[in-house]
Amino acid sequence: MKMRNIPDSKFGMLLSLPGLFLLVLWVGIPLLILISVSFLRFNVLEPTQFIGFDNYIHLFKDRVFRNALLRTITFFAGSTLLTFLLAYPTAWSLSRIRKGGTTLRTLVMFPWAVPLIVSGFIWGWMFNAAYGVINHLFVTIGLFESNINFIGQSGTAMLAVVIADAWTRVPFMTILTLAGLEAISRTLYESADMDGADIFQKTRYITLPLAKGPILTGLLITSVFSFRTIDAIFSLTKGGPARGTYVLGMLNLDYIYNYIEFGRAAAVSVYLALICLLIAAVYIYFLLKE
Amino acid sequence: MTKRLSILLLTVVLMLAFTMGITAEGQKEADEEQNAIDLINWDAPKAAVDRLTGDEYVLPEGWEAATEGVEEIFYFNSGGMGGDPATAKNIELFQEMTGIEVKWAEVSSEILFQKTLNVLVSKDESVHGMSLDSGPYELREVIGAGWAEPMPFWTDEVKAAYPDSIVPALTGDDGKVYATVDTMRSYVFYYRPSWLEAAGVEKVPETWQEVREAAIKTDAWAKENLGQDYYGIVFPAKSYNLLHMLQAGIYSQGAKVVQDGIPSYNTPEGRNSWKYWTGLVRDGAAPEAVLGWTWNDYQNVFSRGKAAMMLGFSTWVNVCADPEKAPAMQENVFGESAAGPIGKGDWAVVQPPKWDASEPDSNRAAFIDFDAFMVNPFAKPEQKAAMLLFSEFKMSKQAMANELIIEGNEAFYPGTYTDPKIREQIMWADPRSASVDTTVMEAFPPGSMKANDTLIEYFGRSAIGKIDPIKALEEAQSEIDGIYR
Amino acid sequence: MTVRRGLSNIFEHKATPYVIMAVVLILLLGPIYWTLITSLKTLPEAIKWPPSYIPQDFTLEAYKEVLGRSPVPKFLLNSIIYALVTTTIVTTAAVFTTYALTRYKYRGSNMVLLSFLFIRLIPPISLLLPFYLILRQLGLINTRASVIIYTIYLTYPLAVWMLKSFFDQFPQDLIDAALIDGASRLGALFRVVLPVIANGIAAVAIIAFLWTWIEFLAPFLFLNTDDLKPITVGLYYFVGDETTYWNSLTAGAILAIIPGIAFFMFAQRYIVSGLTAGFGKE
Structure with a gap:
């Protein structure tokens, strides 16, 4: 057989060729085009022209861009934090539950099956000012005096999109955290118990350090995803009110499809990618620091 | 070294080729x-x-x-x-x-x-x-x-x-x-007679100034007698339909928006209109919720019987007249059925208001x-x-x-x-048909979508009091001018 | 200190995890429950104030309305096509790629692995524009291929990255033994490695499936005709102006969620064990 005569290293190269091909064709070329277009004035009304860094400079000075950047950071930080705050207790409880654990794990995963765009609709319905169940609950327990229009006010609208986004991300984060928690040996806790450590000390000195890898990986994936995914915003607020939830992804989309300025859109995309890589770099630094 | 250089060169050439291919518009064999x-x-x-x-x-x-x-x-x-x-x-x-x-x-x-x-x-x-x-x-x-x-x-x-x-x-x-x-x-002005009567508004408003007074009165009355989510006047401030409201204010003073090919809102009439509409929210005659409403939302609020007045599509009369889509419109607040001949209930329609009493009736105009x-x-x-x-x-x-x-x-x-x-x-x-006769039509230059988004944003911020209305309008206008420069 | 001790005792109590889970499940499943019951109400009941927490007039009217009025079955079928094609291509390609990259290293193979990680970090939304320009140039806008090309890009790097840890954990001795017994290198992959890491591959396939299933933005931008739209996009069009028909809207939402949930019920074992193995031991 001819295959056998190929040396191992060549074999590896051949076998990974389809992957490499995808890598170059699917990502390399689009990336090159993206960067090239970002240096052009490229819209439908004027002739296409090379303008150097003008698009980047314009955006940097643009109030709308800077506000969108700020909102993006609020959005992704809020979503990641909320995801973690829900996922950690869930994972911790699941790791201690023996009876019915499998059923509970399946149930916890359900929101993952909800497309973000649908999550936006669901929460939009629950937050509805006139008929929303959340308003009813809060008014009933006396938290609000009367119905609040969550989606219609800048402050609460941001909260609403963060909730709609985080809700679908909790299951993934829970599984990863759970994986980290279950990998820790019981004996460590038992010896800590004998030393009289309370739960806070155990969390601080055993759980968090040992489950750090999976938790950080989960946080990385959650952050990067919520940083760049605008589906929930798209279906819930469309960036409003008064651009209160207008993130970079929405700006990018507007440049492509409302204002038809591809050069600017490309520059926004490049900024977006750079910031995303920066966030990732921070996590990876912590992940590898040891 | 040469190998690296050639790879680099090849990359640059590829980039150029692709970009040109992508940006070149194919000639059509027309x-x-x-x-x-x-x-x-x-x-x-x-x-x-x-x-x-x-x-x-x-x-x-x-x-x-x-x-x-x-x-x-x-x-x-x-x-x-x-x-x-x-x-x-x-x-x-x-x-x-x-x-x-x-x-x-x-x-x-x-x-x-x-x-x-x-x-x-x-x-x-x-x-x-x-x-x-x-x-x-x-x-x-x-x-x-x-x-x-x-x-x-x-x-x-x-x-x-x-x-x-x-x-x-x-x-x-x-x-x-x-x-x-x-x-x-076209736009016509909708109101609910029984609400106006109950709130002590004596005549149907004919000017925007009277609308404002009536809105404050009916809003207070509705909040006291019907509930917190009943309003004096409603309008859309989430979508470009907000511009129609601002334009109605400007046209009712006999002015226009597009000047020298640029949408100009920072004019005396524009400032009046801007102050007026942001003021409705700031004074509480219209709810903050308008910031989240499109054309569909605010007109639905009216036809579900939750507002006293609106400047709405002339086409919306069909919705209001339909007992299924607008159940509340058929009864007035005094508990009587207001259903009369087809299309009449506890709501009525007049031409859009003019700015104030000094304007001629031909300025009862909207977009x-x-x-x-x-x-x-x-x-x-x-x-x-x-x-x-x-x-x-x-x-x-x-x-x-x-x-x-x-x-x-x-x-x-x-x-x-x-x-x-x-x-x-x-x-x-x-x-x-009267509103169609007085209506004003302007065609807006390319780039208007961006200008509209800017106005909508500044409107929202000044309506909730985050920024002074006139300062907001000035900033919005300078950004709009920037689009056309 | 006593407060702290007291709190600690509460957390350590046997019942605490169950209490936490009850709260969490209400938060996580409440919205789905609310969507489901709204879809089973009549329109007047759906927009009644105060809302009813159990439908008084149980009806399937909304589902009839959704299925009769817009081509939802077609949308669902499209979603399944996109998801299955993507999953098949991505899982197959990723198995070979990862096998090669982890077991038969060559100069630069680590670089390739790292690039897969790097790609995963580039926001897909950034590449929407170039993808759009390329597809336009190739005349692929409004075709099934446009969506599949995009979802492959979306899922492939992650599939490689996840599979990597399964391959890494697989003992090299077993492969060597198979090779000595006369198996070819591909034979060793199929007969020795794959059966053992089947769980992991299933997990990867499921995730690729789900990620394609929930994708919205790309098909929304690339597709124009109803015949090609997946459910996420179809639903978005469907609800656009009809936001007042909340019972139909929620019925559409439930139809879009059900396949994903069925998938989890059916395959949850693979997902948890697969993901746990894949990410647990970094």
């Missing part, structure tokens, strides 16, 4: 393609204007040859077909006439413009017709980009027969007409909004021909009569309104 459309003689069997404005529409000669082999045409319908019974009826008529099936996708108004550009930018030929549902703002941009097929049935006589306030907006710099009007909506219907220039010639026939039929008197009677949209062909047979079937015909 000459041959036009043939199918040229087979149609628009002035036969009778002049185009007569074919269009007769009680029954007549197809032009040669249409069969031009559309040979076309079995169906496809277009983007603005919103759900369930809300467009007249369109559905007209499609049925067109299918009976031509045997060409008309198909559509329901595209909600929030994303219609995006999806339309999407089709045009990608030169997708699978969509043959499309509508721009805020024509005044969007049309110039699309025509300017060369993205609309000229409509040869617009002869000079046809142009003369249609409103001269709107036809110029459909015309390109080359004098050709590129669109027709699908549906048209007129229309959906422009276009043919995709990238479609196949036979399909374009079929779509042109459909567009022509849609603006005929016969089709417009259906729009007016079945759906309550204003008629693009003015002769529809003056036909007594048709007029007697229309609810609130008097204030509506």
Whole structure:
């Protein structure tokens, strides 16, 4: 057989060729085009022209861009934090539950099956000012005096999109955290118990350090995803009110499809990618620091 | 070293090649393609204007040859077909006439413009017709980009027969007409008599100043007697329809918005209007929730009986008159059934207000909004021909009569309104035709969508008191000027 | 200190995890429950104030309305096509790629692995524009291929990254033994490695499936005709102007969620064990 005569290293190269091909064709070329277009004035009304860094400079000075950047950071930080705050207790409880654990794990995963765009609709319905169940609950327990229009006010609208986004991300984060928690040996806790450590000390000195890898990986994936995914915003607020939830992804989309300025859109995309890589770099630094 | 250099060079060349390939617009072989459309003689069997404005529409000669082999045409319908019974009826008529099936996708108004550009930018030929549902703002941009097929049935006589306030907006710099009007909506002023009475408002407001006073009174009354989510006046401030409100304020003072080709809101009249509408929210006569409402939302709030007044589409009378869609409108607050003759309940319609008592009645004016219907220039010639026939039929008197009677949209062909047979079937015909008479139409330059987004944002921020209204307007205007510089 | 001790005792109590889970499940499943019951109400009941927490007039009217009015079955079928094609291509390709990259290293193979990680970090939304321009140039806008090309890009790098840890954990001795017994290198992959890491591959396949299933933005931008739209996009069009028909809207939402949930019920074991193995031991 001819295959056998190929040396191992060549074999590896051949076998990974389809992957490499995808890598170059699917990502390399689009990336090159993206960067090239970002240096052009490229819209439908004027002739296409090379303008150097003008698009980047314009955006940097643009109030709308800077506000969108700020909102993006609020959005992704809020979503990641909320995801973690829900996922950690869930994972911790699941790791201690023996009876019915499998059923509970399946149930916890359900929101993952909800497309973000649908999550936006669901929460939009629950937050509805006139008929929303959340308003009813809060008014009933006396938290609000009367119905609040969550989606219609800048402050609460941001909260609403963060909730709609985080809700679908909790299951993934829970599984990863759970994986980290279950990998820790019981004996460590038992010896800590004998030393009289309370739960806070155990969390601080055993759980968090040992489950750090999976938790950080989960946080990385959650952050990067919520940083760049605008589906929930798209279906819930469309960036409003008064651009209160207008993130970079929405700006990018507007440049492509409302204002038809591809050069600017490309520059926004490049900024977006750079910031995303920066966030990732921070996590990876912590992940590898040891 | 040389190897690396050559790789680098190769990369740069590839980048350049791809970019050029992507950005270069393919030249179209236009000459041959036009043939199918040229087979149609628009002035036969009778002049185009007569074919269009007769009680029954007549197809032009040669249409069969031009559309040979076309079995169906496809277009983007603005919103759900369930809300467009007249369109559905007209499609049925067109299918009976031509045997060409008309198909559509329901595209909600929030994303219609995006999806339309999407089709045009990608030169997708699978969509043959499309509508721009805020024509005044969007049309110039699309025509300017060369993205609309000229409509040869617009002869000079046809142009003369249609409103001269709107036809110029459909015309390109080359004098050709590129669109027709699908549906048209003027604005009228809605109010609920029993609320005004209960709140102690003595006469129906005729000026915006009186509206404001009435709004404050009715809002206070409604909050006390009906509940926290009942309001004095409602309007939309999430979508471009907010601009219509600002424009109504400006037109009612006899001024216009577009000056030297730039939308200018920082004028004395513009500042008045801006202060007025932000003030309604700041004074609590309108709820902060308006910032999250589109045209659909605020009019629904009114028709569900949760507001005393609104400046709404003339077409909305059909919703208000429908006991299923607007149950609350049939009873007044004193517990009596207010259902009278068809279309009358505890609500009424008058012409839009004027600014203040010093203005003449001819300034009781608001904006007129229309959906422009276009043919995709990238479609196949036979399909374009079929779509042109459909567009022509849609603006005929016969089709417009259906729009007016079945759906309550204003008629693009003015002769529809003056036909007594048709007029007697229309609810609130008097204030509506009066508002069409005083209406102001301006065509906005390319870039208006961006300008609108800026205004909407600043409006929202100043309405909730985050920024001084006049300062907000100044900043918004300077950003708008920046777009056109 | 006593407060802290007290709190600690509460957390350590046997019942605490169950209490936490009850709260969490209400938060996580409440919205789905609310969507489900709204879809089973009549329209007047759906927009009644105060809302009813159990439908009084149990009806399937909304589902009839959704299924009758818009081509939802077609949308669902499209979603399944996109998801299955993507999953098949991505899982197959990723198995070979990862096998090669982890077991038969060559100069630069680590670089390739790292690039897969790097790609995963580039926001897909950034590449929407170039993808759009390329597809336009190739005349692929409004075709099934456009969506599949995009979802492959979306899922492939992650599939490689996840599979990597399964391959890494697989003992090299077993492969060597198979090779000595006369198996070819591909034979060793199929007969020795794959059966053992089947769980992991199933997990990867499921995730690729789900990620394609929930994708919205790309098909929304690339597709124009109803015949091609997946459910996420179809639903968005459907609801656009009809936001007042909450019972139909929620019925559509439930139809879009059900396949994903069925998938989890059916395959949850693989997902948890697969993900746990894949990410647990970094």
